Amino acid sequence: MTEPLLSLCIVGPKKCFAVGDELICEYQIDAVDPAEIQAVEASILWHTQGKGEDDLGVHFFERRLPADADDGDLRPMRRLKTRLPNSPLSYRGAILSIEWCIRLRLFLRRGREYVVEEGFTLGSVPAVLPAVVVHAQDEEQ
Amino acid sequence: MASNPFSTRFIRPGAIPFLFAGDDSAASRIERLQENGWWGQIIGHHGSGKSTLLAALKPELEAAGRQIVEIALHQGQRRMPPLNRRSLMATTQLVIDGYEQLSWWSRWQVKLLCRWCGAGLLVSSHADVGLPTICRTEASEQIARAIVAQLLGDGEAIITSSDVAAAYEATGGNVRETLFRLYDVYQQKAMQPAAR
Amino acid sequence: MARLFRFVEKKRGERRTGSNLVGSFGEAAFCGSLFVLGTLLLGIIVGTQVVQPDPSQFKFGYGRWLIILVGASSVVLGGVGLIWTVLRLGTSIERRSAMARRAAESDFAHAAAPRPKNYPTLPPFDGLTNSPGIELAYRLPASQTPGWRLLATTIFAMLWLFLVFLLTVPVIRWHIAGRHEWLLSALLLPFWAVCYWSVRSFLQLLMLNSGMGQSTIEISDLPLIPGREYQAVVAQHGHVTIKSLEVALICEEEATFMQGTDIRTEVREVYRNTCAAWSNFRIEPPIPFTATCGIPVPANIMHSFQSPHNVVRWRLVVRGEPQNWPIFERGFPLVVYPGEATMHVEGESRAERSALPEPVVVSGASA
Numbered sequence: 001m002t003e004p005l006l007s008l009c010i011v012g013p014k015k016c017f018a019v020g021d022e023l024i025c026e027y028q029i030d031a032v033d034p035a036e037i038q039a040v041e042a043s044i045l046w047h048t049q050g051k052g053e054d055d056l057g058v059h060f061f062e063r064r065l066p067a068d069a070d071d072g073d074l075r076p077m078r079r080l081k082t083r084l085p086n087s088p089l090s091y092r093g094a095i096l097s098i099e100w101c102i103r104l105r106l107f108l109r110r111g112r113e114y115v116v117e118e119g120f121t122l123g124s125v126p127a128v129l130p131a132v133v134v135h136a137q138d139e140e141q
Numbered sequence: 142m143a144s145n146p147f148s149t150r151f152i153r154p155g156a157i158p159f160l161f162a163g164d165d166s167a168a169s170r171i172e173r174l175q176e177n178g179w180w181g182q183i184i185g186h187h188g189s190g191k192s193t194l195l196a197a198l199k200p201e202l203e204a205a206g207r208q209i210v211e212i213a214l215h216q217g218q219r220r221m222p223p224l225n226r227r228s229l230m231a232t233t234q235l236v237i238d239g240y241e242q243l244s245w246w247s248r249w250q251v252k253l254l255c256r257w258c259g260a261g262l263l264v265s266s267h268a269d270v271g272l273p274t275i276c277r278t279e280a281s282e283q284i285a286r287a288i289v290a291q292l293l294g295d296g297e298a299i300i301t302s303s304d305v306a307a308a309y310e311a312t313g314g315n316v317r318e319t320l321f322r323l324y325d326v327y328q329q330k331a332m333q334p335a336a337r
Numbered sequence: 338m339a340r341l342f343r344f345v346e347k348k349r350g351e352r353r354t355g356s357n358l359v360g361s362f363g364e365a366a367f368c369g370s371l372f373v374l375g376t377l378l379l380g381i382i383v384g385t386q387v388v389q390p391d392p393s394q395f396k397f398g399y400g401r402w403l404i405i406l407v408g409a410s411s412v413v414l415g416g417v418g419l420i421w422t423v424l425r426l427g428t429s430i431e432r433r434s435a436m437a438r439r440a441a442e443s444d445f446a447h448a449a450a451p452r453p454k455n456y457p458t459l460p461p462f463d464g465l466t467n468s469p470g471i472e473l474a475y476r477l478p479a480s481q482t483p484g485w486r487l488l489a490t491t492i493f494a495m496l497w498l499f500l501v502f503l504l505t506v507p508v509i510r511w512h513i514a515g516r517h518e519w520l521l522s523a524l525l526l527p528f529w530a531v532c533y534w535s536v537r538s539f540l541q542l543l544m545l546n547s548g549m550g551q552s553t554i555e556i557s558d559l560p561l562i563p564g565r566e567y568q569a570v571v572a573q574h575g576h577v578t579i580k581s582l583e584v585a586l587i588c589e590e591e592a593t594f595m596q597g598t599d600i601r602t603e604v605r606e607v608y609r610n611t612c613a614a615w616s617n618f619r620i621e622p623p624i625p626f627t628a629t630c631g632i633p634v635p636a637n638i639m640h641s642f643q644s645p646h647n648v649v650r651w652r653l654v655v656r657g658e659p660q661n662w663p664i665f666e667r668g669f670p671l672v673v674y675p676g677e678a679t680m681h682v683e684g685e686s687r688a689e690r691s692a693l694p695e696p697v698v699v700s701g702a703s704a
Binding site: 014016017018019020046048050051052053054055057086087088089091093094095096098121123124125126128 | 455456457458459590591592593594595603605607637638639640642644645646647649675678679680681682683
Binding site for chain 2: 050
């Protein structure tokens, strides 16, 4: 059985956005029988990464079922638009990072699930240059 | 810039496969568990891979027809969370990560409940808690190196062997802390060229 | 008397007739003595009537109940008084009044402070702006009460003292009766050693918290916006000579990891700027050391951020090095909003912005 092909892209050349900019993205699904598709979820969200547990916050969310499409086919290209919020800004810190992305999740019959992501940057917070870290154990030694 | 490969999403139990030694495998451990009536314990120090091994055994348990009820206890959690007793039956495998946190009374209650229902009990603990030992996890620098190699993949030479050795020694053989320490090392090395 | 016991001091305008340090000690000594007396009385009752009672030797009759009542009352009054004294250390009269008012009118419906409407991932700052300052707009609350350690030490010392007295009285009684329990007496020695250590720790912490006094900071505005400078008034109370005192603006990242049986929280400082520093001065009560300084907030910094397991936290820290006292550090939380410079992308011109929609969901679960 062939794997479905998920295409997701940000419309336009840039990957760095300012607060309040309009983000337009498109997605399309190929190489799968439309009858196999149970649902498609598209979300624009931020998530953390680093030395702590991953947290996330959803800014835009859309779930579509076959009944929502004109002919029950969720595969054709779909365009999403949203205005980006004023926080949290993208951040690359010493022990945690905040990253924005568009995420597409495809649900097929028999519990199969496929995910694809496209990252982008919100704002222009400079990255934190990590200083030389002296751990407590080093100091005791 | 790419993600730091030592972020928690990449090193949490289940994200890294457990490295079995020699001919050992998840299937052989499940066999041993079955021989002991589906009761057993995994013993090991902090950061030696107990939770990772439990995650590795879960698919084999499901393949063996066991219905897993999983409980992860955190520091200071002396009592069991409420259990739906109707969900425990002969095919149930109660998996408790951090069993040593429980008070003696809670442990007695858990054992009694599992015996009463005929359910299996698989626990992880820092010390012997009186169940048949399925596996003893031990950390080693070799295992730490193998995990780092898996995390870095091909072509990533940012972390060297001496970095791994230094981190392992500094953390007293705790593999999880070694990986956290290497997070900082990777961050420094990866960021410095960008700053220049 | 007014100097020794705070509850008999007089207020003359802004001045008080007593010394905060001496008054604290006096109160603690009074309450502590009451507690020890009550413990001793109860210990005698337990030792003579409960542990191997010998009615022929010690017959109290109805007086026994009176002694129990007096002893128990002394223990309760002395213990509560001591804890109350400890809790009041380092708090101003305004704060005590606010604490009492807050206890009296607890509003459970609004127990969780709502976050700023347009910034759901920023920590709420209602708790920072509900205390007006005297010279500037807001008085910042301290991020941790140093008194909790003192409170814990006090409770431990009291309980241990109580236990030791209960054990010691019967042993002494046996020695007096000619029945020498040397092994039991020897076993009591470590108990007395712990008792000595706990009382000593309590007295040291009491001195530290009394002598050092509180640090307060008032600030001209909240929340902080990157690229601007704010005014702050720093006040340090106490009865000490200060070798150095500094105020710094710092930023910390905090990440909590909860996998396996570990709960691991790491805090990393990523920004520090010493805004002002002073050295070699003496603080004499009742007049605190007061100074004004500017707090510049850089334009291109990360704003405050709070999610279930990850935090970017800004605060002002007062760090002091007193003579003959340990170094102290007290933090005052701040909230920093996103700044104009970081909300844009470098090299692009500002576009017109329409009203921003509110974000949909903030979740702590991993996707």
